[in-house]
Amino acid sequence: MTDGEGTGRGPGEGRVAPAAGGPGAPGGRGAPTVDGRLVVRVSPRVAVARDGDALVVAQLDRSALRRLEGTAAELWARLDGVAAVDDLVDASLADHPGADPAAVREQVAAFVDQLLAEGLVERAERA
Numbered sequence: 001m002t003d004g005e006g007t008g009r010g011p012g013e014g015r016v017a018p019a020a021g022g023p024g025a026p027g028g029r030g031a032p033t034v035d036g037r038l039v040v041r042v043s044p045r046v047a048v049a050r051d052g053d054a055l056v057v058a059q060l061d062r063s064a065l066r067r068l069e070g071t072a073a074e075l076w077a078r079l080d081g082v083a084a085v086d087d088l089v090d091a092s093l094a095d096h097p098g099a100d101p102a103a104v105r106e107q108v109a110a111f112v113d114q115l116l117a118e119g120l121v122e123r124a125e126r127a
Contacts, residue, residue, distance in 0.1 A: 034109045041081030041124040081124040
């Protein structure tokens with residue numbers, strides 16, 4: 001899940017590569033399965049380091065690294081165990097005026113779904 005240069009079309013547009021077999025990938029699960037009310041938090045088995053404007057996310061029990069840049073890093077910073085997916089969508093729309101709300105919702109949901117599938121985040125109870 002590497003986030004590269006943006007296209008200016010909205011968060012994640014062409015920027016977050018789907019995991020093999022994940023949402024949006026050939027042979028994947030199809031549409032995101034997360035609900036807008038879902039709240040997630042970063043897994044305690046994950047460490048994060050800043051590398052310039054990017055974040056490097058390390059899955060400690062698997063020695064797996066992911067680099068997040070741009071919108072992916074912005075979304076990651078909002079995964080606080082309090083904000084629901086709908087809140088992430090609203091924040092992304094505020095950051096990207098003119099973006100298509102339906103596309104942003106789908107992209108944010110797919111990103112969260114991918115993070116859940118990879119064990120980088122976990123479901124949280126909203127406080």
